[in-house]
Amino acid sequence: xxxxxxxQKPTDPxxxxxxxxxxxxxxxxxxxxxxxGRNLALGLWTxxxxxxLLAPILFMIVFSFNDNQGxxxxxxxxxxxxxxxxxxxxxxxxxxxxxxxxxxxxxTIAATMLGTLLAIALVRHRFRGRTSADFFVFLPMxxxxxxxxxxLLAMFLVLGIGTGYVTILxxxxxxxISYVVVTVKSRLEGMDPHIEExxxxxxxxxxxxxxxxxxxxxxxxxxxxxxxxxxxSIDDYVITSFNAGxxxxxxxxxxxxxxxxxxxxxNVLSTMLLVLVLLLMLGNVLLQRRLAxxxxxxxxx
Amino acid sequence: MTTVPETTQHxxxxxxxxxxxxxxxxxxxxYGDHVVIGDLSLDIEQGKFYALLGPSGCGKTTTLRMIxxxxxxxxxxxxxxxxxxxxxxxxxxxxxxxxxxxxxxxxLTVEKNVAxxxxxxxxxxxxxxxxxxxxxxxxxLGHLAKRKPGQLSGGQAQRVAxxxxxxxxxxxxxxDEPLGALDLRLRRQLQDELKRIQRDIGITxxxxxxxxxEAMSMADTIAxxxxxxxxxxxxxxxxxxxxxxxxxANFLGTSNLIPVTVEQGGADEFSTVRTSDGHALRLLxxxxxxxxxxxxxxxGVRPEKVRLWGADQTPPExxxxxxxxxxxxxxxxxxxxxxxxxAGGQELTVIEPNLVGNSKGTFGPGQDVQVxxxxxxxxxxxxxxxxx
Numbered sequence: 001x002x003x004x005x006x007x008q009k010p011t012d013p014x015x016x017x018x019x020x021x022x023x024x025x026x027x028x029x030x031x032x033x034x035x036x037g038r039n040l041a042l043g044l045w046t047x048x049x050x051x052x053l054l055a056p057i058l059f060m061i062v063f064s065f066n067d068n069q070g071x072x073x074x075x076x077x078x079x080x081x082x083x084x085x086x087x088x089x090x091x092x093x094x095x096x097x098x099x100x101x102x103x104x105x106x107x108t109i110a111a112t113m114l115g116t117l118l119a120i121a122l123v124r125h126r127f128r129g130r131t132s133a134d135f136f137v138f139l140p141m142x143x144x145x146x147x148x149x150x151x152l153l154a155m156f157l158v159l160g161i162g163t164g165y166v167t168i169l170x171x172x173x174x175x176x177i178s179y180v181v182v183t184v185k186s187r188l189e190g191m192d193p194h195i196e197e198x199x200x201x202x203x204x205x206x207x208x209x210x211x212x213x214x215x216x217x218x219x220x221x222x223x224x225x226x227x228x229x230x231x232x233s234i235d236d237y238v239i240t241s242f243n244a245g246x247x248x249x250x251x252x253x254x255x256x257x258x259x260x261x262x263x264x265x266x267n268v269l270s271t272m273l274l275v276l277v278l279l280l281m282l283g284n285v286l287l288q289r290r291l292a293x294x295x296x297x298x299x300x301x
Numbered sequence: 302m303t304t305v306p307e308t309t310q311h312x313x314x315x316x317x318x319x320x321x322x323x324x325x326x327x328x329x330x331x332y333g334d335h336v337v338i339g340d341l342s343l344d345i346e347q348g349k350f351y352a353l354l355g356p357s358g359c360g361k362t363t364t365l366r367m368i369x370x371x372x373x374x375x376x377x378x379x380x381x382x383x384x385x386x387x388x389x390x391x392x393x394x395x396x397x398x399x400x401x402x403x404x405x406x407x408x409l410t411v412e413k414n415v416a417x418x419x420x421x422x423x424x425x426x427x428x429x430x431x432x433x434x435x436x437x438x439x440x441x442l443g444h445l446a447k448r449k450p451g452q453l454s455g456g457q458a459q460r461v462a463x464x465x466x467x468x469x470x471x472x473x474x475x476x477d478e479p480l481g482a483l484d485l486r487l488r489r490q491l492q493d494e495l496k497r498i499q500r501d502i503g504i505t506x507x508x509x510x511x512x513x514x515e516a517m518s519m520a521d522t523i524a525x526x527x528x529x530x531x532x533x534x535x536x537x538x539x540x541x542x543x544x545x546x547x548x549x550a551n552f553l554g555t556s557n558l559i560p561v562t563v564e565q566g567g568a569d570e571f572s573t574v575r576t577s578d579g580h581a582l583r584l585l586x587x588x589x590x591x592x593x594x595x596x597x598x599x600x601g602v603r604p605e606k607v608r609l610w611g612a613d614q615t616p617p618e619x620x621x622x623x624x625x626x627x628x629x630x631x632x633x634x635x636x637x638x639x640x641x642x643x644a645g646g647q648e649l650t651v652i653e654p655n656l657v658g659n660s661k662g663t664f665g666p667g668q669d670v671q672v673x674x675x676x677x678x679x680x681x682x683x684x685x686x687x688x689x
Contacts, residue, residue, distance in 0.1 A: 192402050192404060194400040194401075194402050194404035195404045195405075195406060195407075197371055197391065197398070197400070197404065198398070198400060198404040198405075198406070198465075199406070199417070200370075200371075200390065200391040200392045201369060201370075201371075201391045201392070201396075201397055201398045201466075202392075202397065202417050202418035202421060202465065202466075202469065203392045203418050203421035203422050203469070204392055204417075204421050205390075205392050208421065212417075213406055216408045217406075217407065217408060293451075
């Protein structure tokens with residue numbers, strides 16, 4: 001944020017709030033000169049922080065266009081689009097990505113549904129064991145991933161379930177549910193329970209009330225939870241590595257590939273994945289905004 | 302499983318069923334050990350405006366929610382038009398509720414909010430649209446049909462909630478402090494409007510409120526609730542002029558309560574009671590019908606019914622008279638309010654209309670006076686008089 005963007009008299013004691021501009025980056029200068037210097041420093045600092053955050057991603061994107069020779073893709077050797085032309089050239093990589101995507105989608109569907117129902121039960125109903133259920137739901141979030149991965153593997157071995165695609169899926173659904181529950185729960189807790197009562201009062205049974213009133217109202221929470229579940233599943237390495245058996249997922253493949261040299265297709269697919277996740281997040285933000293606008297209830301008379 | 306056996310036939314249930322719209326029979330509601338409603342029975346006649354009045358936590362909202370089906374009584378029965386609906390869920394009851402928080406569906410337009418109930422009952426699209434429109438016109442919100450609830454003011458949201466309930470033509474409308482969140486002026490306006498709508502469509506309204514003025518100005522019958530039970534039910538006049546418990550006497554307006562002992566009645570229509578310092582006071586004997594004779598008794602009189610006289614003046618002959626000393630005199634413009642202490646140590650409040658127009662002829666602190674009131678205005682209550 002440069003000071004030139006906001007023309008103002010240096011002696012102006014109060015900087016007007018500019019709508020749409022993040023307050024933390026808005027220059028607030030009681031005196032002109034020092035204020036200007038401070039803004040410059042702040043701008044530099046921000047740029048550094050952003051560079052630090054984004055540089056690795058930038059490298060990944062740039063090197064997807066590298067015309068590399070040999071197995072390694074660490075040195076810039078010229079621009080090419082050839083990797084983008086055929087990102088699925090490596091059949092193992094393509095299969096791994098396909099596994100990751102299908103697991104993520106199935107996890108999202110299952111975890112969102114189960115977690116949403118669980119959240120409704122925890123918030124709307126009083127039953128024996130509710131408090132302990134409420135507590136145990138958080139356990140997968142709190143326990144270290146290594147511990148969870150190991151214990152899941154132990155369980156699958158004891159039960160005689162061969163590790164592979166199904167066990168990865170089960171593991172992902174299991175740890176995603178916690179996050180879904182937390183997200184949907186906070187939305188439900190902010191919702192006036194009288195609204196559901198009003199629906200029942202007006203002749204809607206439980207099922208109709210859920211689909212016509214509860215679900216539309218908690219939709220922002222459910223959408224956020226689904227995006228979260230997808231993101232958690234698609235990049236999980238630790239728990240997956242314990243329970244994958246012979247099945248490859250995208251994170252597992254990349255980790256393995258780095259030992260022998262990363263093929264540039266990894267960069268291409270990672271970039272695609274990044275764009276996909278960014279689009280999902282953008283969609284979520286837009287949805288949240290629309291729903292927030294819809295739900296704004298003026299309390300004043 | 303209820304541990305209390307169901308009453309097969311409550312005495313009241315033998316009466317004519319047609320007239321009684323809503324009936325609660327010996328209803329109890331407990332949460333664990335906490336008794337919210339203890340043995341409550343009430344009858345509400347068809348087409349009446351019935352108010353449940355009481356302080357917060359007295360169980361009035363719980364009572365309303367049991368009629369609506371949102372709470373199940375621990376024991377007892379709920380009847381709508383003579384049918385036992387105790388176990389029926391809300392969507393199968395012919396009553397609709399207006400919630401204090403309005404509880405409008407934020408994702409639906411005003412029009413769709415109002416149409417919700419009709420759609421659930423499978424009324425055809427054309428008819429639904431027509432009736433929703435008519436109802437919105439009735440509450441003067443036809444022009445806001447396409448708005449979302451988020452774009453309405455409190456008063457408008459309140460009207461939409463009312464329209465959304467009434468459009469279903471319910472047997473009775475349940476209102477849970479519907480005006481509680483509105484400012485005073487709007488509240489008065491909506492009170493008139495509610496009363497008008499109730500008269501126009503002629504269905505039963507059950508109105509929960511803690512505002513005694515609201516209850517008195519709107520309701521045909523007021524049930525004053527305290528600690529999970531109905532203390533007294535009747536018209537506003539009944540409750541104000543003839544309260545039967547110290548709670549009612551002080552919850553509706555203020556009362557001067559004086560502990561007394563009952564003496565033998567004379568030959569006329571009056572009975573005599575005696576204050577702790579020996580003054581005899583009289584009251585109509587037929588006011589004493591409900592005394593059970595086990596609890597302490599107090600007589601009461603409303604502050605505006607009491608007149609003040611100088612120590613040297615002679616109050617009317619048949620009035621009840623007590624000597625007193627003025628503690629404080631407050632000029633309130635429309636009236637003068639006196640705080641007094643009787644010879645027996647009883648504190649009294651007297652409100653005199655401001656008829657004189659200057660401070661002459663009024664009484665100042667420390668002055669000895671006499672208070673008097675028409676013996677017919679005396680009421681009697683049974684039970685501990687708080688602060689007496």
